[in-house]
Amino acid sequence: MTVSVAWDAPDPLPGPLVVRTVEVSDPGPLAARLPRGPVAAWLRRGEGMVAWGRTARVRPGGGADRFDAATRSLAALADRAEVHDPLEVPGSGLVAFGSFTFDPADAGSVLEVPAAVLGRRGGRAWFTTIGAHPAAPPAPLVDAPRPPGPLRWSPGARTAEQWRGAVAAAVARIRSGGLDKVVMARDLLARADAPIDERALLDRLARRHPDCYTFAVDGLVGATPELLVRRSGRSVEALVLAGTSPRGAGPSEDRALAERLAASAKDAEEHRYAVESVRTALAPLCADLDIADRPRLLRLANVQHLATPVHGTLAADRTALSVAAALHPTAAVCGTPTPAALEAIRELEGMGRGRYAGPVGWVDQRGDGEWGIALRCAHIDGPTARLFAGCGIVADSDPAAELAEADNKFRVMADALTG
Numbered sequence: 001m002t003v004s005v006a007w008d009a010p011d012p013l014p015g016p017l018v019v020r021t022v023e024v025s026d027p028g029p030l031a032a033r034l035p036r037g038p039v040a041a042w043l044r045r046g047e048g049m050v051a052w053g054r055t056a057r058v059r060p061g062g063g064a065d066r067f068d069a070a071t072r073s074l075a076a077l078a079d080r081a082e083v084h085d086p087l088e089v090p091g092s093g094l095v096a097f098g099s100f101t102f103d104p105a106d107a108g109s110v111l112e113v114p115a116a117v118l119g120r121r122g123g124r125a126w127f128t129t130i131g132a133h134p135a136a137p138p139a140p141l142v143d144a145p146r147p148p149g150p151l152r153w154s155p156g157a158r159t160a161e162q163w164r165g166a167v168a169a170a171v172a173r174i175r176s177g178g179l180d181k182v183v184m185a186r187d188l189l190a191r192a193d194a195p196i197d198e199r200a201l202l203d204r205l206a207r208r209h210p211d212c213y214t215f216a217v218d219g220l221v222g223a224t225p226e227l228l229v230r231r232s233g234r235s236v237e238a239l240v241l242a243g244t245s246p247r248g249a250g251p252s253e254d255r256a257l258a259e260r261l262a263a264s265a266k267d268a269e270e271h272r273y274a275v276e277s278v279r280t281a282l283a284p285l286c287a288d289l290d291i292a293d294r295p296r297l298l299r300l301a302n303v304q305h306l307a308t309p310v311h312g313t314l315a316a317d318r319t320a321l322s323v324a325a326a327l328h329p330t331a332a333v334c335g336t337p338t339p340a341a342l343e344a345i346r347e348l349e350g351m352g353r354g355r356y357a358g359p360v361g362w363v364d365q366r367g368d369g370e371w372g373i374a375l376r377c378a379h380i381d382g383p384t385a386r387l388f389a390g391c392g393i394v395a396d397s398d399p400a401a402e403l404a405e406a407d408n409k410f411r412v413m414a415d416a417l418t419g
């Protein structure tokens with residue numbers, strides 16, 4: 001396996017990497033500050049970070065150790081960094097944004113160090129420059145992002161009908177034994193007349209989905225509700241999601257749908273597998289681990305989910321990325337048991353997931369960071385967007401209902417693209 005660190009300056013590395021963080025006055029909505037060019041973002045409820053430019057990029061290739069390979073490259077970079085960071089809050093100083101493939105067999109994972117970062121946490125804002133030359137401080141944008149114009153839509157790897165058939169095949173496989181749950185996903189393609197400006201999507205997503213984590217890393221853009229891990233010192237947190245219902249047209253239908261979700265044995269089963277996969281991964285890493293006994297309801301703009309909060313204390317020092325690596329893939333996106341579910345996904349989905357359903361987020365030089373599961377997202381490549389949505393399948397799943405659920409999940413990105 002190859003690990004490459006590609007610099008936008010000539011090799012070998014251009015002397016020490018200078019990282020400078022300064023406190024700045026409130027910059028207003030972060031997404032509105034992004035200039036044109038490569039961007040990265042992690043935003044929720046007005047806090048988080050936006051980043052631009054590219055000082056270093058690591059492409060660790062495929063393999064189960066792609067997370068370790070990226071971590072080693074980042075550590076080598078941190079070793080030669082000269083960091084001036086008077087704030088020392090999670091995300092200040094040297095920070096990298098990453099997005100990893102769902103399937104260990106797939107190449108395409110990326111960890112990148114931007115040239116400039118604008119962040120806000122707990123009401124304090126900062127600006128960081130990373131690189132041999134200081135980047136320009138954030139200024140009001142002269143080139144406001146343009147939303148995509150008219151789009152042409154087409155099916156991805158499978159038509160709706162074919163995907164329903166794949167879900168039926170997954171149900172049959174579960175009923176025949178050896179597999180308890182598998183998450184089946186599908187993709188959808190949209191094509192614009194001109195390159196899609198990710199900044200317009202970020203702005204819409206962050207405003208419409210304040211309870212989700214709006215993210216962008218190397219063309220993967222979305223708003224995920226699922227927190228794989230937040231690491232702050234020895235403290236870790238996660239929010240496990242699985243089990244979904246639509247939103248109602250009004251409050252009473254909404255409540256009725258929520259009650260049906262809470263009472264559904266099928267959704268409880270889906271959810272239980274996801275929680276147990278997180279417990280199994282975190283228990284060996286934690287000195288204490290607190291997982292709620294019963295899920296609560298998480299209401300989002302287009303769906304409602306069963307959600308279980310998780311809190312723990314790490315037994316030994318580990319970076320946020322290393323904890324994310326230990327957790328991936330949870331049964332919220334793969335299934336139970338993991339190897340049989342991964343095999344079923346490879347055989348039945350008929351597509352490569354790329355970085356959809358993989359960890360996406362950031363890690364700083366202290367090891368703090370936040371990683372979500374890349375859901376409700378699209379891969380933007382020039383004028384094309386490839387949207388993804390998946391659903392947990394258990395023995396009692398109904399393929400038609402799962403198709404409707406996937407359509408609801410597509411809406412997050414479809415609406416961000418269309419207006």
Ligand SMILES: C=C(O[C@H]1C=CC=C(C(=O)O)[C@@H]1O)C(=O)O
Nearest residue numbers: 241242243244332389390391392
């Ligand atoms: C796989 C996805 O959602 C997961 C997260 C929450 C609820 C899910 C479900 O109810 O099936 C999925 O496990 C997706 O949005 O593509």
